[in-house]
Amino acid sequence: MTITKVFLNEDEIPRRWYNIAADLPSPIQPPLGPDGNPLTPEALSKIFPMNIIEQEASQERWVDIPEGILELLYRWRPAPLRRAVNLEKALGTPAKIYYKDESLSPPGSHKPNTAVAQAWYNKQFGTKTITTETGAGQWGSALSFACSLVGLECKVFMVRISFDQKPFRKIMMQTWGGKCIASPSNETEAGRRFLAKDPNTPGSLGMAISEAVEAAVTDPSGTTKYSLGSVLNHVMLHQTIIGLEAKAQLDKLGIKKPDVVIGCAGGGSNFAGLAFPFAYDKINGDDIEIIPVEPTSCPTMTRGIYAYDFGDTAGMTPLLAMHTLGHSFVPPPIHAGGLRYHGMAPLVCQGIVEGLMAPRAIGQIECYEAAVQWARTEGLIVAPESSHAVAAAIQEANKAKEEGKEKVILFNLSGHGAMDLSAYDRYLSGELQDHALPQEEIDRAESELKDLPKPEVKKTGKW
Numbered sequence: 001m002t003i004t005k006v007f008l009n010e011d012e013i014p015r016r017w018y019n020i021a022a023d024l025p026s027p028i029q030p031p032l033g034p035d036g037n038p039l040t041p042e043a044l045s046k047i048f049p050m051n052i053i054e055q056e057a058s059q060e061r062w063v064d065i066p067e068g069i070l071e072l073l074y075r076w077r078p079a080p081l082r083r084a085v086n087l088e089k090a091l092g093t094p095a096k097i098y099y100k101d102e103s104l105s106p107p108g109s110h111k112p113n114t115a116v117a118q119a120w121y122n123k124q125f126g127t128k129t130i131t132t133e134t135g136a137g138q139w140g141s142a143l144s145f146a147c148s149l150v151g152l153e154c155k156v157f158m159v160r161i162s163f164d165q166k167p168f169r170k171i172m173m174q175t176w177g178g179k180c181i182a183s184p185s186n187e188t189e190a191g192r193r194f195l196a197k198d199p200n201t202p203g204s205l206g207m208a209i210s211e212a213v214e215a216a217v218t219d220p221s222g223t224t225k226y227s228l229g230s231v232l233n234h235v236m237l238h239q240t241i242i243g244l245e246a247k248a249q250l251d252k253l254g255i256k257k258p259d260v261v262i263g264c265a266g267g268g269s270n271f272a273g274l275a276f277p278f279a280y281d282k283i284n285g286d287d288i289e290i291i292p293v294e295p296t297s298c299p300t301m302t303r304g305i306y307a308y309d310f311g312d313t314a315g316m317t318p319l320l321a322m323h324t325l326g327h328s329f330v331p332p333p334i335h336a337g338g339l340r341y342h343g344m345a346p347l348v349c350q351g352i353v354e355g356l357m358a359p360r361a362i363g364q365i366e367c368y369e370a371a372v373q374w375a376r377t378e379g380l381i382v383a384p385e386s387s388h389a390v391a392a393a394i395q396e397a398n399k400a401k402e403e404g405k406e407k408v409i410l411f412n413l414s415g416h417g418a419m420d421l422s423a424y425d426r427y428l429s430g431e432l433q434d435h436a437l438p439q440e441e442i443d444r445a446e447s448e449l450k451d452l453p454k455p456e457v458k459k460t461g462k463w
């Protein structure tokens with residue numbers, strides 16, 4: 001009999017996170033302050049609590065997960081590893097397609113893996129309110145959920161286009177006690193500036209980050225901190241529980257290693273969460289193809305520039321060395337709201353520069369076709385973001401068929417799409433189109449970045 005689900009008991013949950021910073025053959029470039037010098041922990045302490053700043057800079061390979069965080073994670077973890085046998089049959093592929101099912105958390109995605117950790121560390125530190133931004137609403141609902149578990153206030157700036165397209169996410173946030181504000185808003189200086197420039201702007205994650213950072217640093221009591229749901233090192237760290245669980249589950253099946261590992265990438269966290277523990281094996285000699293997937297309309301990794309850039313539109317965050325489309329980039333209003341970000345996690349970018357990871361861009365029509373095929377074979381209606389990983393898994397399964405190879409493909413199903421049905425509606429009624437980013441946008445990014453410091457491109461040439 002074919003095994004299609006592998007579970008772990010609570011006592012089998014990984015008790016340490018994996019920090020790839022300890023193993024990347026060339027280290028990532030440090031974040032820089034406005035003066036162009038490496039950022040000090042003190043400078044960051046206006047934005048984040050010190051316990052998280054320490055984690056951000058950690059070079060330890062293994063970081064213990066505090067018992068208090070494990071207890072929060074037990075609400076839905078360990079998450080199952082599943083095998084998509086029905087899709088395999090439909091494709092007629094000899095490949096075995098496994099996936100981590102991150103749709104089972106209460107908010108419906110991988111985001112709470114770091115949300116509960118960040119809320120817990122903030123609570124320990126004495127924070128009273130956390131501010132953040134959200135694209136599709138997954139992160140805002142995850143952080144609202146996490147804050148409700150530990151007893152913190154949560155204020156979420158939600159990108160205007162998603163606020164209008166996805167009202168149910170706002171209701172989820174409110175149900176968990178979070179406050180959700182459409183961004184740009186009149187609540188911050190930055191928001192008022194963006195609105196003055198374009199009152200009808202659809203907003204962007206970059207703008208919403210500017211607002212959330214400002215709301216944190218201008219609180220005179222000092223008890224408001226900001227939290228980011230992706231991009232930063234500590235977020236990647238918290239998400240590695242996904243890949244560490246997957247390793248234990250593949251081990252139970254007697255599978256020594258996957259041949260291909262796939263995740264969609266907006267800021268990089270669900271991809272990194274699954275992929276980094278396998279990148280560790282690749283660094284140590286295993287042959288594994290590792291593929292972060294992005295939309296052709298927001299091609300940060302495949303067409304962006306490797307540069308120092310701000311994480312937000314107003315230039316309030318530190319400068320990060322990453323692939324970027326420029327901080328003023330306003331992506332086309334595609335439905336995968338969580339993949340509409342101009343930058344990418346520096347740890348993922350260094351993996352790309354090093355050649356450990358090979359990014360791929362896929363158009364939204366192919367992604368929705370894949371999502372519908374998935375729904376009609378495996379059942380779940382996946383998040384528009386996750387459909388990019390499904391589409392890449394199908395591409396790889398078809399390639400295995402052409403090559404006649406029995407490959408093991410592993411991907412991250414980062415969330416369900418039950419709150420994204422309006423996007424499916426538009427696809428099913430033939431209203432969606434593919435967007436390829438025009439070259440002028442890349443040229444605009446080049447000129448926007450030309451006066452910022454340049455990171456060194458460091459690679460060993462091993463991969």
Ligand SMILES: Cc1ncc(COP(=O)(O)O)c(C=O)c1O
Nearest residue numbers: 138230266267268269270338415
């Ligand atoms: C379901 C889902 N998958 C993926 C992403 C992309 O984020 P990241 O690259 O940090 O995993 C998001 C972001 O909102 C999301 O909601």
